[in-house]
Amino acid sequence: MESTLLKLEQVNTHIDQFHILQNVDFEVKSGEVTVLLGRNGAGKTTTLRTIMGLNGATSGSIVFKGENITKLPPYEIAKKGIGYVPEDQGIFYDLTVEENFRVGMRKDDDGTKERMEWVLELFPDLKKFWRKPGGQLSGGQKQMLSIARAYVNDNDLLLIDEPSKGLAPVIVEKVIESIDKMKERTTVVLVEQNFYMASKLGDAFFILDDGITVHHGRMEQLIRDEELKRKYLGIA
Amino acid sequence: MMQKVQKSTWIYLLFSLVLVVIPFVKDERWFLFLLIQIFIFGIFAMSYDLLLGFTGIVSFGHAMFFGIGAYSVGITLERLEPTFFSFLLGIFFAAMAGGIVALIAGVLTLRLKSHYYAMLTLALASLFLVLAEKWRSLTMGNDGFTFKIPELPEGLQDHRNTVIYMFCLLSMILIFFGLRRLTQSPLGKILQAIRENEQRVESLGFRIMPYKVIISVISGVVASFAGVLYAISLRFVDTSVFAIDVTLDALLMTIIGGVGTLVGPIIGAGLIEFAHHYLSELSDVHWIFERWIILFGIVYILAVIFFPFGIVGTIQRSFAKRKQRKQEVTKSKKIAG
Amino acid sequence: MELIINLAINGISTGMLIFLIAAGLTLIFGLMDVLNFAHGGIFAWGAYAGVWFFSLTQSFLLSILAAVVTGLLIGLVTEYLIIRPVYGNHIQQILITLGFMLVLSEMLKVVFGPDIKAAETPSYLSGSWTIGDVTIIKYRAFIIAVGFLVFIAMQLILKHSKIGLIVRAGVMDREMIQALGVNIRKVFVGVFMVGSALAALGGALFAPSSGVVYAEMGMEFGIFAFIVVIIGGMGSIPGSLIAALLVGISNVFMAYYLPILSMAVTMLIMFVVLIFKPQGLFSTSGVSNK
Numbered sequence: 001m002e003s004t005l006l007k008l009e010q011v012n013t014h015i016d017q018f019h020i021l022q023n024v025d026f027e028v029k030s031g032e033v034t035v036l037l038g039r040n041g042a043g044k045t046t047t048l049r050t051i052m053g054l055n056g057a058t059s060g061s062i063v064f065k066g067e068n069i070t071k072l073p074p075y076e077i078a079k080k081g082i083g084y085v086p087e088d089q090g091i092f093y094d095l096t097v098e099e100n101f102r103v104g105m106r107k108d109d110d111g112t113k114e115r116m117e118w119v120l121e122l123f124p125d126l127k128k129f130w131r132k133p134g135g136q137l138s139g140g141q142k143q144m145l146s147i148a149r150a151y152v153n154d155n156d157l158l159l160i161d162e163p164s165k166g167l168a169p170v171i172v173e174k175v176i177e178s179i180d181k182m183k184e185r186t187t188v189v190l191v192e193q194n195f196y197m198a199s200k201l202g203d204a205f206f207i208l209d210d211g212i213t214v215h216h217g218r219m220e221q222l223i224r225d226e227e228l229k230r231k232y233l234g235i236a
Numbered sequence: 237m238m239q240k241v242q243k244s245t246w247i248y249l250l251f252s253l254v255l256v257v258i259p260f261v262k263d264e265r266w267f268l269f270l271l272i273q274i275f276i277f278g279i280f281a282m283s284y285d286l287l288l289g290f291t292g293i294v295s296f297g298h299a300m301f302f303g304i305g306a307y308s309v310g311i312t313l314e315r316l317e318p319t320f321f322s323f324l325l326g327i328f329f330a331a332m333a334g335g336i337v338a339l340i341a342g343v344l345t346l347r348l349k350s351h352y353y354a355m356l357t358l359a360l361a362s363l364f365l366v367l368a369e370k371w372r373s374l375t376m377g378n379d380g381f382t383f384k385i386p387e388l389p390e391g392l393q394d395h396r397n398t399v400i401y402m403f404c405l406l407s408m409i410l411i412f413f414g415l416r417r418l419t420q421s422p423l424g425k426i427l428q429a430i431r432e433n434e435q436r437v438e439s440l441g442f443r444i445m446p447y448k449v450i451i452s453v454i455s456g457v458v459a460s461f462a463g464v465l466y467a468i469s470l471r472f473v474d475t476s477v478f479a480i481d482v483t484l485d486a487l488l489m490t491i492i493g494g495v496g497t498l499v500g501p502i503i504g505a506g507l508i509e510f511a512h513h514y515l516s517e518l519s520d521v522h523w524i525f526e527r528w529i530i531l532f533g534i535v536y537i538l539a540v541i542f543f544p545f546g547i548v549g550t551i552q553r554s555f556a557k558r559k560q561r562k563q564e565v566t567k568s569k570k571i572a573g
Numbered sequence: 574m575e576l577i578i579n580l581a582i583n584g585i586s587t588g589m590l591i592f593l594i595a596a597g598l599t600l601i602f603g604l605m606d607v608l609n610f611a612h613g614g615i616f617a618w619g620a621y622a623g624v625w626f627f628s629l630t631q632s633f634l635l636s637i638l639a640a641v642v643t644g645l646l647i648g649l650v651t652e653y654l655i656i657r658p659v660y661g662n663h664i665q666q667i668l669i670t671l672g673f674m675l676v677l678s679e680m681l682k683v684v685f686g687p688d689i690k691a692a693e694t695p696s697y698l699s700g701s702w703t704i705g706d707v708t709i710i711k712y713r714a715f716i717i718a719v720g721f722l723v724f725i726a727m728q729l730i731l732k733h734s735k736i737g738l739i740v741r742a743g744v745m746d747r748e749m750i751q752a753l754g755v756n757i758r759k760v761f762v763g764v765f766m767v768g769s770a771l772a773a774l775g776g777a778l779f780a781p782s783s784g785v786v787y788a789e790m791g792m793e794f795g796i797f798a799f800i801v802v803i804i805g806g807m808g809s810i811p812g813s814l815i816a817a818l819l820v821g822i823s824n825v826f827m828a829y830y831l832p833i834l835s836m837a838v839t840m841l842i843m844f845v846v847l848i849f850k851p852q853g854l855f856s857t858s859g860v861s862n863k
Contacts, residue, residue: 052752054748073751073756074748074751074752075752075754075756075757078752078753078754079754084749084752084753086752090746090748090749090752092741092742092749093745095741095742095745102735102738103735103738103739103750103753104750104754106754153753153754288664292664294667294668296610296671344847344848345847347851348851349663350663350664350667351608351663351807352803352847352851354610354667354671355608356803356843356847358610358796358799359800359840362792362796362836363836363837363840366836367833370832370833371833480675480792484672484675487668527679527682527683529675529676529679530676530679530683532675533672533673533675533676533679534676537655537669537673537676540659540668540669540672541665541669
């Protein structure tokens with residue numbers, strides 16, 4: 001259970017002339033929720049996008065399930081078993097909930113059906129608005145749809161970018177609850193500003209600052225380390 | 237910086253002087269005529285460069301302004317007495333008509349993606365072509381019409397071609413320096429910033445629409461002036477002035493010569509006009525040379541992909557690079573020393 | 574009254590031909606954000622291919638098929654040679670595709686000769702039906718039927734098939750569809766080929782109805798297609814249909830009553846749309862026009 005699923009070594013990413021990620025090291029163990037923390041602009045989203053191949057790494061290596069995926073295009077990376085839930089949820093507004101699922105479904109086998117049923121039980125709202133365009137869902141529902149869509153495929157890893165952003169506290173509770181349940185079935189990388197959420201879900205943590213990995217360890221340590229929290233996360 | 241501008245100005249003036257002397261050295265008719273065409277298309281291509289190179293606007297209907305200019309002066313001189321006053325009036329009409337059409341096209345589409353201006357000008361140009369073909373009472377349709385140009389004072393009348401040559405040359409030189417001044421002015425700097433990054437300019441609080449429209453109008457007026465000169469040099473107008481080939485010529489001249497350099501389009505005009513001249517002679521050798529658009533089209537496509545800075549742009553870049561390297565060397569020497 | 578009905582049928586069939594070109598154009602634009610100024614050239618190639626194959630085989634069906642295949646092939650070559658080097662750069666795209674348009678038109682003259690070519694209507698589609706005082710030209714009715722079928726087929730495919738979903742999703746968010754495991758580049762090539770084939774089909778259908786084909790028809794109808802796409806909204810198929818019918822009908826009526834203004838009325842519609850609804854009558858939410 002403690003095996004490494006994803007490993008980034010000395011990854012550098014440039015966007016235009018800007019050097020965003022600078023020698024980032026990052027590791028995800030199977031079956032855990034690894035939380036990526038840091039201030040705004042620290043490079044968290046870029047880390048996820050680099051893993052996904054949406055911003056290509058200029059150097060360094062990204063190894064997923066023992067395979068080097070650094071230079072692969074995004075669609076190949078997705079097929080290797082990584083699901084992506086972007087910051088803006090990436091819902092296709094003019095497609096219905098059902099179509100949003102279908103367009104991203106890579107297989108239509110029993111496993112997919114089983115996961116579909118399971119996830120719809122988790123998010124009954126989606127079932128209710130099955131034929132409604134994605135654009136008409138509430139913010140929380142969009143978030144659920146995006147997470148569910150990523151989960152339905154036979155993925156070994158989900159990358160979830162700030163799921164709590166812009167959601168009411170009640171909804172955040174719900175999202176926490178659902179990711180907590182998903183945790184038993186899949187591995188998750190979570191980018192989160194909301195420390196409450198991060199601390200509830202996280203097993204391990206990494207802190208990025210200005211595109212550099214400055215700290216990592218177990219979540220329990222971070223929760224106790226007031227100094228670290230103040231320094232990099234601005235939490236008193 | 238000041239020093240450098242003056243240096244290049246001297247070089248341009250020297251070239252201008254050479255061009256002034258040419259007719260007194262080699263006054264063969266075809267050669268003077270070819271140079272006149274180069275000056276006219278040089279002006280036309282510069283007006284195109286003002287849009288494409290300095291503002292990032294693509295027009296596919298530039299022939300429209302050219303044709304408007306040609307017909308304005310042609311019709312004025314044909315309907316009124318061929319006096320010097322009618323000629324000026326013709327230029328005035330040409331400038332007004334070209335400016336108004338450019339204003340309309342600009343206001344309608346310049347707040348949208350660059351596609352729209354390209355499409356709209358292409359469509360408008362075809363409308364003007366149809367208009368010129370159909371409105372026979374004014375334009376004589378496809379046959380076109382000849383007209384007289386003002387008589388020159390005694391003594392000069394025998395050297396009419398030389399006078400037209402000088403007039404076109406002078407126009408080109410003045411327009412070149414005028415447009416160069418414009419592009420180096422604060423307005424020109426804003427335009428270039430718009431071309432580089434529209435959103436950023438907008439977020440700095442500039443409304444970019446009016447700037448683009450102003451340039452569209454200036455370009456239209458200059459292009460119709462080129463059309464005026466063209467009609468005068470031929471003493472004849474027909475619908476071919478509205479043809480897409482004319483726009484293609486401007487595009488080729490600008491891109492081959494160097495987008496955003498002003499002097500590039502003039503060099504491009506020289507190359508293309510000479511190529512036209514010799515290719516049409518070659519058409520006796522093989523029929524493929526009659527289909528010169530294919531050759532030009534292919535050259536043009538290759539230029540867009542592989543030679544996007546054109547002749548002048550590429551030279552300027554290599555100079556800039558060398559200079560930068562030199563500076564780096566001196567800098568590192570200083571550090572080492 | 575009969576006159577009006579006849580003109581209307583005429584206008585609708587003209588509109589359907591324009592729709593076939595515009596549909597491919599707007600599809601390519603919507604998904605790939607590429608405005609293909611060479612699109613009209615492919616239309617002309619379809620027309621010539623159709624005429625040539627018809628004279629060769631005397632089979633209308635085969636000639637249509639040949640035109641469609643021509644369109645697919647030119648689409649493939651265009652995407653590979655012309656579009657691929659300039660993805661993402663609008664100005665270069667516009668410049669290069671116009672150049673390619675001229676090359677395509679001139680190549681027609683090289684391959685088939687510079688003269689206007691006569692186009693025949695197959696015997697079973699020539700002639701007309703007379704109902705009361707109304708004469709319906711069979712071929713016009715045929716064009717209307719084909720145009721309508723193409724529209725329905727496109728709508729069904731886009732709305733209900735998986736590939737249609739992917740195309741629509743790709744129009745809205747190209748990045749996300751890749752993150753879901755779709756190779757959008759491959760889809761692009763397919764869409765480009767299909768769009769080109771639609772233009773070629775339009776050309777092959779156009780030839781018998783006008784009776785002649787000529788190299789400049791590509792530019793002429795290409796411009797119509799642009800206007801239609803502007804009016805209908807870039808990226809919208811139903812928008813293209815409505816706008817094409819509007820342009821077709823108004824053109825035919827104007828050509829009858831005030832021939833000198835037939836082109837101007839199309840322009841006028843476009844101006845009005847640009848002033849009051851610059852994103853077009855039916856803009857899709859995923860495509861911005863800024």
